[in-house]
Each structure stands twice: as structure tokens, then as C-alpha cells.
Amino acid sequence: MPATITMDQIKSSPPTANRATLATPPQKSAPAGRTLIDIEKLNFFYGESQALHDINLAIPEKKVTAFIGPSGCGKSTLLRCLNRMNDLIDVARVASGSIKIHDIDIYAPDVDVIELRKRVGMVFQKSNPFPKSIYENITYGLRLQGVADKSRLDEVVERSLRGAALWDEVKDRLHTSGLGLSGGQQQRLCIARAIAVEPEIILMDEPCSALDPIATAKVEELIHELKEKFTIVIVTHNMQQAARCSDRTAFFYLGKLIEYAETQTIFMNPGNPQTEAYVSGRFG
Numbered sequence: 001m002p003a004t005i006t007m008d009q010i011k012s013s014p015p016t017a018n019r020a021t022l023a024t025p026p027q028k029s030a031p032a033g034r035t036l037i038d039i040e041k042l043n044f045f046y047g048e049s050q051a052l053h054d055i056n057l058a059i060p061e062k063k064v065t066a067f068i069g070p071s072g073c074g075k076s077t078l079l080r081c082l083n084r085m086n087d088l089i090d091v092a093r094v095a096s097g098s099i100k101i102h103d104i105d106i107y108a109p110d111v112d113v114i115e116l117r118k119r120v121g122m123v124f125q126k127s128n129p130f131p132k133s134i135y136e137n138i139t140y141g142l143r144l145q146g147v148a149d150k151s152r153l154d155e156v157v158e159r160s161l162r163g164a165a166l167w168d169e170v171k172d173r174l175h176t177s178g179l180g181l182s183g184g185q186q187q188r189l190c191i192a193r194a195i196a197v198e199p200e201i202i203l204m205d206e207p208c209s210a211l212d213p214i215a216t217a218k219v220e221e222l223i224h225e226l227k228e229k230f231t232i233v234i235v236t237h238n239m240q241q242a243a244r245c246s247d248r249t250a251f252f253y254l255g256k257l258i259e260y261a262e263t264q265t266i267f268m269n270p271g272n273p274q275t276e277a278y279v280s281g282r283f284g
């Protein structure tokens with residue numbers, strides 16, 4: 001079972017006073033299920049250019065939440081805010097607002113970012129296995145944490161590969177290069193690598209955009225299975241994929257959250273004309 005984020009795990013010291021001074025947020029759509037990630041009045045800039053405007057979003061646990069919207073609307077930026085990957089970009093900054101996971105502000109100065117990224121894993125658009133064996137790809141994160149026990153590593157490799165629906169295809173070639181797998185297998189290997197360290201949340205940035213329809217179907221099926229254990233947030237350009245895979249959908253336009261609701265509502269009965277125009281293919 002994946003571990004739950006605790007204060008001790010993602011924080012290196014007790015809460016600071018500044019967290020309590022955040023302004024009361026305006027009302028936001030309530031998620032179906034317990035809120036795990038709570039985004040409040042988030043304003044984000046690249047240099048002088050504002051990429052996200054006053055985002056309020058409550059993401060439920062153990063569900064799949066899709067971010068959709070036309071190119072440049074800020075989907076990936078918001079996704080990367082959730083595990084502070086944007087910290088790696090010099091000009092990027094959260095100007096105001098907060099993102100809380102289990103009620104802990106992940107931008108508080110005392111948060112251990114490495115620990116946060118362990119709890120909030122990421123799978124990218126293009127699969128990026130390390131140029132190492134399948135086995136070493138999966139065990140890399142654990143070894144960094146100092147785990148050396150072979151039977152424990154073997155067990156994690158099998159569990160992670162089974163979890164990523166890849167075990168049967170690779171169990172006889174664990175010590176061959178991960179780069180020798182097909183594109184779809186490589187993406188599932190990256191998912192296996194992400195779940196090996198037992199995150200609670202998995203962020204996926206267009207995970208199927210480089211895959212053919214068969215590999216895409218496998219990853220979509222996998223996403224469906226993974227939500228039993230993990231909270232998943234997925235960015236996708238593919239409307240059908242959002243409709244098939246997700247429980248909740250957030251539609252963004254020009255850096256603003258336009259509508260957030262049950263996926264079925266967004267696609268069948270959207271409340272906003274811009275959402276309606278986008279999901280029906282009239283723009284974007």
C-alpha cells in the first residue's frame with residue numbers, strides 16, 4: 001500500500017506561522033471524495049508574464065483528475081506546481097496563493113522538496129527510462145534512499161512491474177536495457193519506476209501523446225487500475241482520453257480555470273460556453 005504523506009515526511013520542521021495568514025479563499029467546486037490537493041488563489045509567473053490567474057481547485061484523493069484546455073493555457077505549469085518542478089526554472093515563481101497537500105502548504109519555506117517529489121511522482125510526455133537495465137530503472141529511487149537488501153529490491157521490482165501491467169512482458173529480461181523496450185513498454189516502465197517509491201500522487205503530463213492507439217489503450221487501462229491506490233492528475237490534449245480516464249475534469253483557458261466538475265458534466269452538460277466550445281471541438 002502506498003504510504004500517506006505525513007507532516008514528518010514532507011516537512012523538515014514544524015509548521016510556521018505564515019501558513020495561518022492565508023486569505024480565506026472564494027468558494028470553489030467541491031470534489032466528489034475527500035480533498036487531497038487544495039489549491040487556493042494561486043497566481044504564478046514566468047518573469048513578468050502571468051501564466052496562472054487566481055486558481056482555486058480541490059483535487060479529490062484516489063480519483064483521476066484531468067486538466068484540459070488549448071495549448072499554452074497553463075495545464076503543465078499547474079501540474080508542475082504540484083510537486084514544485086517549476087522550482088527548477090529560474091524565472092518561475094508563485095506570486096501568491098497556496099497549494100496544500102493534506103493541509104500542508106507545499107510552498108512553505110521548511111518543506112523538504114526532495115521528500116515532496118517522492119510523495120508526488122511524475123510521468124512525462126516522452127518516456128525517459130534511464131540508460132540502465134529494467135531492474136535498475138525500478139530500483140534506482142530505492143537505492144538512493146539507501147535500500148540495498150536484494151530480496152526487498154526484488155520484491156519491489158515485481159510489485160511495481162505488476163502494478164504497471166508490465167511484469168508478464170519483461171519478467172524474463174529484467175537485466176536487459178530499459179531502452180530496448182517498445183515506446184508503450186517504456187512509458188509503463190516509467191510508471192513502474194514512479195510507483196516503486198510508493199508515492200501518494202502521480203502526475204502525468206500527456207503520458208500517451210507519443211504512443212500508438214494500442215499502447216495508449218494499455219496505459220489508459222493502467223490509469224484506471226492505478227486510481228485504486230493513487231491519486232492521479234493527468235494533462236491531456238485528447239478529449240476522448242479525458243472522457244475515458246478521468247473522474248473530474250478542469251478546463252483552463254488563458255491561464256484561468258474556467259470550469260471544474262465531474263467529467264461527465266464537462267463533456268455532456270458544461271456550464272460555461274467556452275467549455276462547451278472547447279469540448280465540442282469548436283476551438284483550441
Ligand SMILES: Nc1ncnc2c1ncn2[C@@H]1O[C@H](COP(=O)(O)OP(=O)(O)OP(=O)(O)O)[C@@H](O)[C@H]1O
Nearest residue numbers: 046051069070071072073074075076077078089091
Ligand atoms: N519555462 C518557461 N518560461 C517562460 N514561459 C513559459 C515556460 N513554460 C511555459 N511558459 C509559458 O506559460 C504559458 C503556459 O504554458 P504551459 O506549458 O503551462 O501550457 P499548456 O497548457 O501545458 O500548453 P501545451 O498544451 O501546449 O503543453 C504559456 O504562455 C507558455 O509559453
